[in-house]
Amino acid sequence: MRPNVIFSLLFLIPIMAWGQPSETMKYLNSWQVKNFAKNSEKIGDIYSSIEYYEAVLQKNPHQLSTKFKLAQLYQQSRNYPVAQQYYHEVFEADKEAYVDALFYRGLMKKMQGDYKGAKEDFSLFSKMIKGSKLQDEFKKRIKNEIDGCDLALKLKEKPLDVFILHLDTSINKAHAEASPFPVAGNKIWYASLKTDKLFYIDVNNDTIYPTRQLFVAQKKGEKWINEGLLDGPFNETNIHVLNPALNPAGNRLYFTKCQRNWKNKMVCAIYLSEKIDGQWSEPVKLGSHINDPKYTSTQPTVGIDSKTQSEVLYFVSDREGGKGGLDIWYSIYNAKKNEFKTPRNAGNKINTFGDEMTPFYDIETHALYFSSDGWPSIGGLDVFKAQGELTQFSSPENIGFPINSSADDLYFVVSKNREGGFFVSNRKGIVPLLHETCCDDIFEYRWANYINIVLIGRIYGIKDSTLYEQLEQQIVDKQFIEELDQETDKVNPLPNKKVDLYVVQGNERIYIKSVQTNDKGEFNFNLEPKKDYKILIDNYGFFNKELTVSTQNITQSDTLRADAIYINIVPLEPIIIKNIYYEYAKWNLTDSSKAILDRTVYKLMVENPRIIVEIASHTDSVSSDEYNLKLSQKRAESVVKYLISKGIEKERLVAKGYGESKPIAPNTNPDGTDNPEGRQKNRRTEFRIIGSLDQYSKIIYEE
Numbered sequence: 001m002r003p004n005v006i007f008s009l010l011f012l013i014p015i016m017a018w019g020q021p022s023e024t025m026k027y028l029n030s031w032q033v034k035n036f037a038k039n040s041e042k043i044g045d046i047y048s049s050i051e052y053y054e055a056v057l058q059k060n061p062h063q064l065s066t067k068f069k070l071a072q073l074y075q076q077s078r079n080y081p082v083a084q085q086y087y088h089e090v091f092e093a094d095k096e097a098y099v100d101a102l103f104y105r106g107l108m109k110k111m112q113g114d115y116k117g118a119k120e121d122f123s124l125f126s127k128m129i130k131g132s133k134l135q136d137e138f139k140k141r142i143k144n145e146i147d148g149c150d151l152a153l154k155l156k157e158k159p160l161d162v163f164i165l166h167l168d169t170s171i172n173k174a175h176a177e178a179s180p181f182p183v184a185g186n187k188i189w190y191a192s193l194k195t196d197k198l199f200y201i202d203v204n205n206d207t208i209y210p211t212r213q214l215f216v217a218q219k220k221g222e223k224w225i226n227e228g229l230l231d232g233p234f235n236e237t238n239i240h241v242l243n244p245a246l247n248p249a250g251n252r253l254y255f256t257k258c259q260r261n262w263k264n265k266m267v268c269a270i271y272l273s274e275k276i277d278g279q280w281s282e283p284v285k286l287g288s289h290i291n292d293p294k295y296t297s298t299q300p301t302v303g304i305d306s307k308t309q310s311e312v313l314y315f316v317s318d319r320e321g322g323k324g325g326l327d328i329w330y331s332i333y334n335a336k337k338n339e340f341k342t343p344r345n346a347g348n349k350i351n352t353f354g355d356e357m358t359p360f361y362d363i364e365t366h367a368l369y370f371s372s373d374g375w376p377s378i379g380g381l382d383v384f385k386a387q388g389e390l391t392q393f394s395s396p397e398n399i400g401f402p403i404n405s406s407a408d409d410l411y412f413v414v415s416k417n418r419e420g421g422f423f424v425s426n427r428k429g430i431v432p433l434l435h436e437t438c439c440d441d442i443f444e445y446r447w448a449n450y451i452n453i454v455l456i457g458r459i460y461g462i463k464d465s466t467l468y469e470q471l472e473q474q475i476v477d478k479q480f481i482e483e484l485d486q487e488t489d490k491v492n493p494l495p496n497k498k499v500d501l502y503v504v505q506g507n508e509r510i511y512i513k514s515v516q517t518n519d520k521g522e523f524n525f526n527l528e529p530k531k532d533y534k535i536l537i538d539n540y541g542f543f544n545k546e547l548t549v550s551t552q553n554i555t556q557s558d559t560l561r562a563d564a565i566y567i568n569i570v571p572l573e574p575i576i577i578k579n580i581y582y583e584y585a586k587w588n589l590t591d592s593s594k595a596i597l598d599r600t601v602y603k604l605m606v607e608n609p610r611i612i613v614e615i616a617s618h619t620d621s622v623s624s625d626e627y628n629l630k631l632s633q634k635r636a637e638s639v640v641k642y643l644i645s646k647g648i649e650k651e652r653l654v655a656k657g658y659g660e661s662k663p664i665a666p667n668t669n670p671d672g673t674d675n676p677e678g679r680q681k682n683r684r685t686e687f688r689i690i691g692s693l694d695q696y697s698k699i700i701y702e703e
Contacts, residue, residue, distance in 0.1 A: 030059055037069075044266065046077050047434065064090050068098060075104065078408070078426055079435045084108035099128050103138060107145065111380055113406035115149040122146050140353055144376055152378035155401040162420075164402060165444040166429055170226045171217050174433040176440040178212065179243045179299070179358075180422040182415045183250075186219040188422065189230055190442060191242030212240040214255065224444070232280040233273065243268075247302045247311055248363055251275040254300040254313065255283075261293075268298035270315060289342050290331060295319040303361035303368075303389060305332055306511055312389065313340060314368070316357045323351035324374055328359050330390060347391035355381070358410040364418070365528060366512040368393065371410035379406040383423060387503050387510045394505045403445055407437055420446035453527040453551050457562035459494045459517055459537060493521025497537060501525050504532040527551050527560070535562070587634035589642055597642065601687045605648050614654040615639045616686040620679035621660045621667040633657025639685060654690065 037052030050073050057066045071086035084105055091101040106121025126142050129135050171177065175193040182188050193212045214230040235241050240258040247254075251274060258268040269291040271283040291297045295318050303312040311333040318326050328350050331340040346368075350356060354374025361368050366389060371381040375396055382404040384396040398404060403412070403423060411424035422444050430441040497517040502509045512533075517523045527533060528551065535547040547562055589597075605613060617636035619628040636655035644650050660667075665678035 030056065041069075041073065046073055049073055050077065062093075064093055064098065068101060071101065071104065075108065077434070078111075078437050080108045080111045080437060082435075084112070095128070099125070100134065100138075102128065103142070110145065110149060110152075111406055113152075115152045115378075119146055119149040122149070144354075144374065147376035148378060151376050151398060152401070152406070155378060155398065155404070158400075159402055160400045161448040162403065163446045163448055165446070167217075167224050167442045167444060169431060171215075171224055172431045172441040174431050174439065175212075176426075177442045178424060178440060179411055180413060180424065180442050181244045181246070182413060182421065183246065185416050188217050188224070189244045190215055190217060191240075191244075211238060212242050214241050214244055233282050234280075240268075243299050245300045245302055248304060252302075252311070253280065254302065256298045256300065258296075258298070266296070267293070268296045270297050270300050270313075286340065290315070290340055292317075292319055299358050301359045301361045303330075304363055306366075306389060306514065308332070310335065312361075314346070314359045314361055315343075316359065317343075319343075321345055323348055324353040324355060326355040326357050327351040328356045328368075328370060344391070347393070349388075349391070349393040350386060350396065357381070358412070358424075360411075360413045362414050364513075364526065366510075369399075369412045369414075370396075371408075371412070372396070378404050379408060381408040381410050383409050383412040387505075387512065389511070392510065394503065394508055394510045408440070410440075411442075418452075419450040420444060449556070451529045451554065452557040453529060453554055453560065454558075455525045455527055455533075455535075455549060455560045455562065457499070457523050457535070457547075459497050459499070459521045459523070461492050461494045493517075493519075495519045495521060497521065497523075499523045500536045502534045502536065504534055509534060529554050587631060587638045589638055594642060597639065598646070602643060602646055602648070605643070605652065611689050612652050612654070614656055614686075614688045614690045615643075616656045616658055616688060618658050618662055618664075618682055618684050618686070619660050620682040621663070622679070625659060625661075629657055629659035629661075631657070632659045635685065 033052050034056050037049050037056060040046075040049035040052060050070065053066055053070050053073065057063065057070065060066065067086050068090045071083050071090060074080075074083035074086060087101040087105040087108060090098045091105060095102075102121055102125045106118040106125065109115075109121060110118035122142050122145050125138070129138060166172070171190070171192070173192060173194055175195060178191040180188050180190040191212045192215055193210055194215075195210055213235040216227040216230050217224045218227045219225075229235055230244075234244075234253075234255060236257065238259070241255060242258070243254075243256040245254045246252065253273045253275070254270055255273075256268045256270055258266055261267045270286050272286060273280045273283040275281075285291060286297075290313070297315055297317045297319075299316040301314045303314060304310070305312050312330050313333060314328055314330045316326050317329050319329070322345060328346045329343045330346055331343040333340050345351060350368065350370065352372060352374025354372060356370055356372045356374065359368055359370040365387065367385055367387045368389075369383060369385050371383050373381050375382070375384055375398070377398065378401060383399050385399050386393040386396040388394055399412070403409065405425060405427045407425055407427040409423055409425045409427075412421065413423070414421040422442055424440045424442055426437045426440050428436050430437070430439055433439050495517055498514055499517065500514050501512040503512055504510075513525070515523050515525065525533075525535075527549070531551050533549045533551070535549060537545040537547075549560065549562070601613065605611065615636045617632040617639070619632050621628075623631075633655065634657070636657050640650070640653045640655040643653060660682070663678075663682045664684070665681040666675050667679050667682060669675050
């Protein structure tokens with residue numbers, strides 16, 4: 001029974017009506033008026049449909065089906081008080097037939113900030129549908145909405161320290177504004193329809209009606225002023241153009257064009273324009289695997305894949321394979337082939353049974369901001385933040401009140417200076433078209449106390465193992481660092497060293513970004529407050545160097561220092577671990593051997609995600625050379641296959657069988673008799689690090 005609100009959420013409320021109902025109804029009888037109401041609803045003309053149904057209700061004031069339909073339509077138009085009243089009347093008149101009206105009445109209360117009343121309705125609804133078919137249909141939504149009511153009361157007790165500014169009528173008009181995108185500290189691009197009235201379409205003529213187009217706004221003093229249409233080959237007559245998104249280099253602009261298809265469904269497609277010699281090229285519609293003509297593809301944002309440094313296009317679609325109505329998808333761009341890979345769903349860490357939309361990817365913090373009504377929200381659509389990439393994200397966090405309100409809040413973006421940004425909302429205080437929460441306007445937010453946290457570190461390579469052990473226990477101060485710099489025969493800063501930053505959330509460790517040390521071995525990261533971080537540096541021995549940093553208690557801008565991180569560049573001695581067994585004359589790993597691998601080499605490769613390992617298998621001298629060589633190769637391959645099954649990339653593993661060619665002990669005694677102990681030592685599997693480290697060491701596994 002849930003109203004179909006995808007159109008209004010995707011496209012931000014209809015701006016036109018297909019004919020003027022008050023004029024049309026003069027010539028219609030009652031059943032004709034109702035048919036016009038149904039047809040208007042079918043083509044997405046909500047306002048005309050409301051007028052027609054209201055006329056039907058005047059003639060049949062007790063017709064509950066018409067009241068329920070009006071409640072749904074008013075909900076879609078985001079007229080929450082009127083929708084609530086109609087849901088209330090329907091439910092009170094027939095609680096059995098229209099029990100779901102109780103749920104939507106609660107939802108309308110929630111959208112107006114009446115969290116106590118909303119929670120009472122949701123709880124009562126849950127009891128009334130217990131044991132019915134509706135219980136399964138509404139189970140997730142009821143819990144989600146009740147959790148949202150509790151969350152709202154909690155978040156309002158501790159509001160964000162933020163100023164919110166409603167941009168004036170130079171930018172915000174009575175129709176819905178959308179997709180603000182910062183392109184500089186004092187400039188944004190955004191989508192708007194510059195008019196303050198509702199248009200009625202005459203289906204009998206070819207009049208060109210206004211559509212949303214891309215505009216530029218400039219900040220002058222403390223005010224944002226509209227500077228006119230965005231210059232370039234983007235805007236197009238009779239097609240809605242919105243959702244601009246630049247890649248990090250600023251030379252590739254993604255945006256969407258939206259129009260109705262032959263089924264009268266509003267469908268958006270993503271286009272790309274490239275800046276060549278300072279000029280934007282003619283936009284090209286991305287291929288059918290991105291723009292499937294049966295579905296909408298819209299609201300692009302651009303990230304960077306941490307492994308390949310390729311562009312990642314995140315976008316919104318209602319295509320098959322999603323988790324709910326609208327989902328966030330992604331596709332990785334292959335620059336060499338100039339093509340996008342097949343899109344993949346961002347996964348259930350982001351997408352829910354509800355709608356997820358208006359993503360913005362912040363490359364600096366590796367964070368995805370998006371709006372959703374499928375996670376507990378304090379209104380309808382709330383803004384959430386999750387750190388990570390592709391399908392690997394931390395659990396989304398509601399970014400809080402008052403950026404999130406009891407209304408819909410979406411299109412959240414971070415400004416270039418990171419001290420604020422923009423979002424879109426239909427909260428009270430907008431420039432209204434028909435009622436006070438009808439339409440979306442652009443708001444600016446500014447942090448009252450922006451906290452800028454910088455971590456500065458320096459990495460040294462230690463050539464003396466004794467000194468390394470001493471330094472691990474050393475209390476570092478400025479004088480010590482200066483003295484350390486003079487020990488060039490034993491200590492050197494490490495340039496071009498890759499340093500990885502992760503944010504820690506519970507048991508999850510989410511990758512944020514990587515930097516290279518400079519010629520002095522220095523690196524730095526910008527950190528966020530109220531976070532726990534881990535910093536990992538590849539060691540020259542077995543395990544990464546790991547540093548833990550917390551900003552949980554930092555309440556003002558600060559610079560943190562990790563001035564002396566020591567890396568042991570002395571080759572380690574081989575580590576011998578026993579008990580890797582195979583069945584006699586076979587290559588299958590036993591369960592006990594798998595357990596040993598899990599605790600050792602698998603752990604090593606997970607903690608050192610860029611090392612390459614050779615798995616080398618050896619036998620004793622029993623049987624022929626040819627037989628032993630084949631057996632050892634299969635045994636090495638069995639270990640590789642097992643590690644791959646655990647998630648280790650095959651590119652990081654090399655299987656090599658040496659047979660009996662490299663014994664480490666005699667197979668026979670000097671008198672020619674059998675040497676069981678020697679043969680046992682020779683039946684071994686070795687793990688050797690052959691990539692990523694300046695000097696490799698080995699872990700030897702013996703039977």
